Amino acid sequence: MTRLRMAMIGGGPGAFIGPVHRIAAELDREIELVAGVFSSDPARSRAGGLAYGLDPARTYGSLAEMLAAETARADGAQFVAIVTPNHDHLPSAKAALAAGLPVISDKPMTATLAEAHELAEAVEASGLPFGLTYTYSGYPLVREARARIAAGALGKVRKVVVEYPQGWLAGPATGKQAEWRVDPSRAGAGGCIGDIGVHAFQLAEFVTGLHVSELLADLGAVVPGRQLDDDCSVLLRFNNGARGVLLASQIEVGELNGLRIRVYGETGGLVWKQEEPNALMLHHLDGRSEVIRAGTGLLGPDAARRTRTPGGHPEGYLEAFANLYRDFTERVRGGEAPLLPGVAEGLRSMAFIDTAVRASAARAGWTPLSV
Amino acid sequence: MTRLRMAMIGGGPGAFIGPVHRIAAELDREIELVAGVFSSDPARSRAGGLAYGLDPARTYGSLAEMLAAETARADGAQFVAIVTPNHDHLPSAKAALAAGLPVISDKPMTATLAEAHELAEAVEASGLPFGLTYTYSGYPLVREARARIAAGALGKVRKVVVEYPQGWLAGPATGKQAEWRVDPSRAGAGGCIGDIGVHAFQLAEFVTGLHVSELLADLGAVVPGRQLDDDCSVLLRFNNGARGVLLASQIEVGELNGLRIRVYGETGGLVWKQEEPNALMLHHLDGRSEVIRAGTGLLGPDAARRTRTPGGHPEGYLEAFANLYRDFTERVRGGEAPLLPGVAEGLRSMAFIDTAVRASAARAGWTPLSV
Amino acid sequence: MTRLRMAMIGGGPGAFIGPVHRIAAELDREIELVAGVFSSDPARSRAGGLAYGLDPARTYGSLAEMLAAETARADGAQFVAIVTPNHDHLPSAKAALAAGLPVISDKPMTATLAEAHELAEAVEASGLPFGLTYTYSGYPLVREARARIAAGALGKVRKVVVEYPQGWLAGPATGKQAEWRVDPSRAGAGGCIGDIGVHAFQLAEFVTGLHVSELLADLGAVVPGRQLDDDCSVLLRFNNGARGVLLASQIEVGELNGLRIRVYGETGGLVWKQEEPNALMLHHLDGRSEVIRAGTGLLGPDAARRTRTPGGHPEGYLEAFANLYRDFTERVRGGEAPLLPGVAEGLRSMAFIDTAVRASAARAGWTPLSV
Amino acid sequence: MTRLRMAMIGGGPGAFIGPVHRIAAELDREIELVAGVFSSDPARSRAGGLAYGLDPARTYGSLAEMLAAETARADGAQFVAIVTPNHDHLPSAKAALAAGLPVISDKPMTATLAEAHELAEAVEASGLPFGLTYTYSGYPLVREARARIAAGALGKVRKVVVEYPQGWLAGPATGKQAEWRVDPSRAGAGGCIGDIGVHAFQLAEFVTGLHVSELLADLGAVVPGRQLDDDCSVLLRFNNGARGVLLASQIEVGELNGLRIRVYGETGGLVWKQEEPNALMLHHLDGRSEVIRAGTGLLGPDAARRTRTPGGHPEGYLEAFANLYRDFTERVRGGEAPLLPGVAEGLRSMAFIDTAVRASAARAGWTPLSV
Known part of the structure; x- marks a missing residue:
């Protein structure tokens, strides 16, 4: 081929x-x-x-x-x-x-x-x-988490906590990476919320299979003189009634790219951290806790087919990114590639940014999220 | 004596x-x-x-x-x-x-x-x-964190994230420990917020030396039939303008007693976790990260005088608790014991519970916290 | 009583x-x-x-x-x-x-x-x-490890790695704690091997229920002028044929009290670390890995009856030590207290020190260990 | 180009x-x-x-x-x-x-x-x-470790502990990967020692800049019927007098690819773990401990020029491997690429395997290692 x-x-x-x-x-x-x-x-x-x-x-x-x-x-x-x-x-x-x-x-x-x-x-x-x-949905263990939740490993989802701490904009935003991100004419109305908050949002919906139906946003521009938000706290409700919290910040000194998600259901809990992407912690209501490791025989097909190395040979950010391109290749070649984020996810994410920015500016309290 | x-x-x-x-x-x-x-x-x-x-x-x-x-x-x-x-x-x-x-x-x-x-x-x-x-303020490294922040190790504090996840009330609340905590006639108006949220609140004020001036609370009773809250998300503002988030939950399956606090300032960041209480992570704006370990010569007097073992010989919950009794003993014997929580902390904590419960019930948005 | x-x-x-x-x-x-x-x-x-x-x-x-x-x-x-x-x-x-x-x-x-x-x-x-x-055999999860191995959780034990790194004697040995430990007239013929190597030895036999039958010892005095060993590498054979390695050192800068043990059998593996004493990792041949946490309902009676706090409220070194005194109290009161180290363990440990010191001095290669 | x-x-x-x-x-x-x-x-x-x-x-x-x-x-x-x-x-x-x-x-x-x-x-x-x-010498933080040791960050090196635990050959060796590795006609005289022990050996010499001058090897074939070693314990002496331990095993159930190295000198200690390759722990004699993280501004040129992503975006095994190909490309194009392992490292590694296999078979005790 x-x-x-x-x-x-x-x-x-x-x-x-x-x-x-x-x-x-x-x-x-x-x-x-x-x-x-x-x-x-x-x-x-x-x-x-x-x-x-x-x-x-x-x-x-x-x-x-x-x-x-x-x-x-x-x-x-x-x-x-x-x-x-x-x-x-x-x-x-x-x-x-x-x-x-x-x-x-x-x-x-x-x-x-x-x-x-x-x-x-x-x-x-x-x-x-x-x-x-949406890079992070390309990680094999994120797909494993999604598959397990879909298969009922946690029971009904009750609570989602997704955090995305960074610290690189704690000082002045200088350099090519930083400048456009703090400039509304290039970045749009969202700063941190649009740069990384939206990753957290997409990850939460991707992993749980749920949709955010309502949110309460508190966006702040912490660094003096900044026009766009650099620190975001957002409370969430999902379409099944689950409660959620989404935190994203670019002023948390010492945090590099600390995206992590915790999902709790009636019968289990699950934790994944982007900086240690090859392990997934799975808790059970009876007290048992499992560490599920990438590259082992325990993974389902969605994770296994996007894994290149045996367990203990870490894959990372570039491989997760590459998994999205593999999905895209399948799609271009006529396949389904159902895990590739596309228009639907894009619209939902933009609605998330838009709603969060507007609701926060208006101190509006709980606000419906609709596309 | x-x-x-x-x-x-x-x-x-x-x-x-x-x-x-x-x-x-x-x-x-x-x-x-x-x-x-x-x-x-x-x-x-x-x-x-x-x-x-x-x-x-x-x-x-x-x-x-x-x-x-x-x-x-x-x-x-x-x-x-x-x-x-x-x-x-x-x-x-x-x-x-x-x-x-x-x-x-x-x-x-x-x-x-x-x-x-x-x-x-x-x-x-x-x-x-x-x-x-308030047990957790008895941990030596919590006192070290407080002392370092007071000495300017982080610069002006900008952001506080304090979390207290537990999972033991994810199912029915049975047994002596659980029953009174979910009963308003014995626990008061707050469930999770009064049982553990208040620890997180006190820890945040203790470590930063700041006061919460305003809050936005979203308390929920997740387990069907529960009268008091068992899952709490609270956004904070501190009296120096810093932003904050306080999360407490008792329905997060697999979480045992995961209290942790992260404080970020203009020039540094700091992380402490109750389940690994003998280490304190300290980040600097220049990219350096230090692990400060209990029992080593790096600790200031507040931490050192409440430490019983050399580094690497873990002290835990009981020793932290004992440190409060040592403070109290000093106070009874006429000493100052300035780190012992007392009336002021008690009033502030009760105001926190009261404000959070009322504001959440009323979906009131940002609400001042005053004693 | x-x-x-x-x-x-x-x-x-x-x-x-x-x-x-x-x-x-x-x-x-x-x-x-x-x-x-x-x-x-x-x-x-x-x-x-x-x-x-x-x-x-x-x-x-x-x-x-x-x-x-x-x-x-x-x-x-x-x-x-x-x-x-x-x-x-x-x-x-x-x-x-x-x-x-x-x-x-x-x-x-x-x-x-x-x-x-x-x-x-x-x-x-x-x-x-x-x-x-022998303090470390007082930790609840060490007792859990012993109980699980005895019950066959790993199958036949094949390999034991026990390490005890410290760094506090990397410089000159000054102060009350250090001085007698490097003085043959007070410490005996063993330095590091008698101070901490013997803990590692006892832990290995305690956890596995096996006896060391043969050893090959390489003890060194790394710090110039030191009369007794401060760095020990010992290869082991156990009485069931299992292979082992015992490392102990007091010159490993930055190590505090890093005792840890790993035991591998035909069907499982197990890891415990003294500085994180409230978790026990248990691996299975089919790829599953469990984290067993202190204070949860998963522990057997030996661990549960020597636990004072619920999960997530860390117990540490002093509580492990106290467990030995509880055993001793039971013994004095006429009970059996089978887990309390006594004469048999003392003799075996002294034979270990003696054999290791002699064999190393003579560059003797594999040497039987007998009491 | x-x-x-x-x-x-x-x-x-x-x-x-x-x-x-x-x-x-x-x-x-x-x-x-x-x-x-x-x-x-x-x-x-x-x-x-x-x-x-x-x-x-x-x-x-x-x-x-x-x-x-x-x-x-x-x-x-x-x-x-x-x-x-x-x-x-x-x-x-x-x-x-x-x-x-x-x-x-x-x-x-x-x-x-x-x-x-x-x-x-x-x-x-x-x-x-x-x-x-030699893949692992391609990791940026391994190169950082080498550079820092060369620059004196630890003082004179006294002790090296390098471990390479795996568990995938704990059962029968079936499948394409396993079969040739346990077959002397294809693998050579060494099993585990030649497959992974040699990685540990090369890593130890690469990071420290020292040469092993003498070794004492204890190789075993633990799984019944196996012709080649599957579990190796080797004691080392380096050419500056430093002591060392090299452990490699393929029968440690639950271990995936746990290569790790610890180097201790007169004034510092350093720890790196392949399964968490983006952090390097650096300890100082005065009690300070630093976490050096990949992608941050703290890295020297050898590490920085072999890094593709900012801090917190994990690179892994494939990127480390790619770094060797970048070195090789530079060499082919006429550059020096001094960190690329070549003939000298190959000879030393083969001498290591050969010496270890022979010495162990003969129960020979300490044996010089020479090329």
Whole structure:
């Protein structure tokens, strides 16, 4: 089977997430990066292409140029990966879809909920695959957690606590990674809530199979002068009546990327931590506690088929990311890939950001979440 | 120096907390249990006294009887420890104080805020020492955390996350420990919030030296048929503007006694976990992370003087509890013992319970906390 | 039931282990310290007695004086606890036994194997209870481990790894704790091997129920000028053919008191760590791993009856130590207390030290261990 | 810069390590797999090529055929990766070198020490780059540990403890991975010692910069009927006088891939664990303990340039492996890549296996290790 050919938008010099997408896409040798627009600045775009080792002829100065050129080639790109800041997601995705190319995009779906609806319509009209890289739902043990909960391992879910502490924006937001994230014109209305809170939200819905129906949000801009939120506390209700708490912060000094989720049901509890991703703790009402470890024979098919190494040989963030690209590849090739986040998850996440930002600004108390 | 003579109220057969108080009080050989009323049922009280190895003549059927007898003896009890359910704290404490005896009481101070004010007045009028066993503030590394924050190790505090997950009430509340805690007539208006939420609250104020000024509470009764809350999510604001989150639950299956606190400031962050109490993690803005371990030479005087073993020889819950009795002993002997929780902490904690219960019931949003 | 009356030998000002014995003995209110010789220096002995809050009339200047006085009193001491350096264990124990008093002694049993045999004969001749405070076998989860292995949880034991890393003697050995331990005239022929290696040895035999039949010892004196070993590597064979490794060191900078044991059998594996004593990891051949936590309903009777707090309320070193005193109390009162280390364990441990020291000095290779 | 073109020998259907080499080689887009002999069975070799997505014309039935064809192509393979069982390393490497192609090979270097010398001569004669995939020396924090020790962070090294516990061969050795490892005709004279003991050996020398000068080995075949060792205990002396212990086992039920190393010097101690590879614990003689985390600004250049993600985004086994391929790429392109294990490390490792096997079989006691 030949590799799918990928074009990338964004991810040029200095970006963290561009190389991550490239590694993840190519990790399982089912995809090859062949073209890209790596910056809106042509010289920087060329530099980006060189850094990726691309044919200079296929490093473009604009998306329009790339789409025209690639769709004209017999060996042209077969899909587009969007790794630009949020405000660019909508136009880039629409253009790619209009050119007949499937899209996989960094999260969140767009900068605003209205844009997300516009994109959702474009995706539907196109009939093309569309995926969102909610990275953490790619971890094998996250999928194991989802499968076990779906199979009733915890009984009815009663409580979800999902936390995403970081500390890297505790000081001034300097550098390429930080600057756009604290700038409403590029990041959208949400700061921390849109950058990482939304990961926590998607993880909670993914793992439990539930939907958040109502929330109470308390977003703060802790660092003086910051325009967007950098610390978020959100109380949740799920559609089965379960209670929840979602915490996300980028000012917690010493926290690196501490996403973790705990789910409690009538008969069990479950804990997963992104920084120790190869273990899942499962508690039972009778007092027994199990450690379920990646790569062992205890895992169900969703986890097992997204695992590359035997137990004790840690897989990490890049492999989780690569699992989303494997899902996307299956989808592009006509498969179902039901665990790949897409339009539905994108809309829900944008509604989450939108609702949380508005409700917090208005000190509105409990507010329904609807797409 | 001779040992202080202690009388106990409550803590008879089947109680968990009575023997804990006894062990903690006597651990450092500065106190001796000499008398008690261990149950309102005289036969059970006698059985309790026997279990403690007391002189049967000094096991009483009622508090009034005990106070009369003990104050008449030359070698009578010199203070009273109250370990009854919450609704009994006020009458017992008032009676003991009226008999001229200092009081150390289990938390929370009373069943209601009004009772707490009444008791505060009684304490003040008596001029006698009064302590509250907020156990977790007795851990050496909690005191180290407090001292370091006070000394500026984190810079200005910006964020506090304090969690107290338990799972033992996820099923039906049966057994002596559970029954009174879910019964409003004995526990007061708060269930989980008054049983363990209040520990988290006191710990947060103790460690940071800050006061909660405002809160937003979401208390729930998750287990069907339960009258009092068993799952609590509370958002906080502190008097320096810091943001906070307090989570407490008794329905999180698999959690035993997972109290933990994380405090983040402008220049550092700090993490302590009750189930691994002999380590304190300290993060610095420059990326350094230190593990501060109990019993090593790195600890300041507050922690060092409440440590009994060298590093690596774990002290635990009973020793933390004993540290409060050491504080109390110092206070009774005329010392200052500034870290012992007393009337001020008791009033604040009762105001916390009261405010949280009322605000949650009214879905009131942010509500000031004042004593 | 009245408390047993205890006299202590050793443990005066500056000692670590004296107060530990006192706390442990009295923790469960079944024993009361009533008399002692706390130092061979009478003034220091008196100071020690004052520090313990004893009646000055019962603080003695010599063991002979104490035994004479106490056995003459109606309320005299009922047993003797020996907490002196190793070279004193034999004469003190013999004197106490000769006075008709049961003995509980710090480990190792004596300074030399010959002395141990002499003491064993004295114990046997006396018919009196004799216990040794191999502290770590007092931990509830160590007893749980022993019970589970005995019940076949691991199948036939094949491999034992027991490690005891410390770092406190990595620099010069100064201070009361250190000085006698590096002095052959007080510590005996073993340094690290006799101080902590012997704990590891006893733990391995206790947990597995096996006996070491052969060993290969490599003891070193790493710190320049040190006369006794401070770093020990010992290979083991057990009487069922199982292989083993015993490591003990006092020069491993940063290690506090890191005793840990791992036992592997045909069908399972088990891990326990003294610095995290309230959890026991149990692995199964089919890939399942369980965390067994103290204070939960999963523990068998040996562990459960030596537990004072519910799960998640950590017990530690002092409580483990106290469990040995509870065993001893049962023994003195006529019970069996089969888990209390005594003469047999003392002899085996002394044979271990003796064999390891001799074999290492002679570079003797595999050497039988026999008592 | 164009990618280096790689040919692989071995690693066909059912192999674990072939896909690992492929992923690792291509991860950083500096290498591309273009050809291979994936099995000595031509049909299986073709199936392997298909699974890797290779041009069927470049999947060969024998090494000779591949070398002839590839060296004849303008776009032929530029180096060979050897991932066959140990007995094949020598002939394959010699053939590749003879064809003028650099070689990167799985460890151990060969099946016997004599073969290793033969290969070393062939490498030297060829003047071509030669690398060995001692995976664990590719972890960024292992390189950080090495750099810090070299810079004196621990003072003079006194003690090294390196352990490599696994449990997957505790039962019968069935399946492709297991069978050849327990077969002397394919694995060589060492079982566990050659499969994983050698990793521990290389790690110890790599991290400390020291050489083992003498060893005492106790290798056992624990599982009935096994011809090669499956459990190894080795005592070490290093060339600076430091003492060491190396433990490796494949019968420790529940252990997955628990390689870990602890190094202690005069002024510090250091701990790294492969299953939690993104943290390094550093202890200081004054009691301070630091956690050094991957991806933070605290790392030196050796670690930083082999890190792809920010702190808290775990990298794992595949990325460590990829780091060796990056080293190898630099070497092939004329750089120095001083951390890449090569002939010297290969010879030392083979001498280690050879010495340990011989010494253990002879119960020889301390035996010099020389290449």
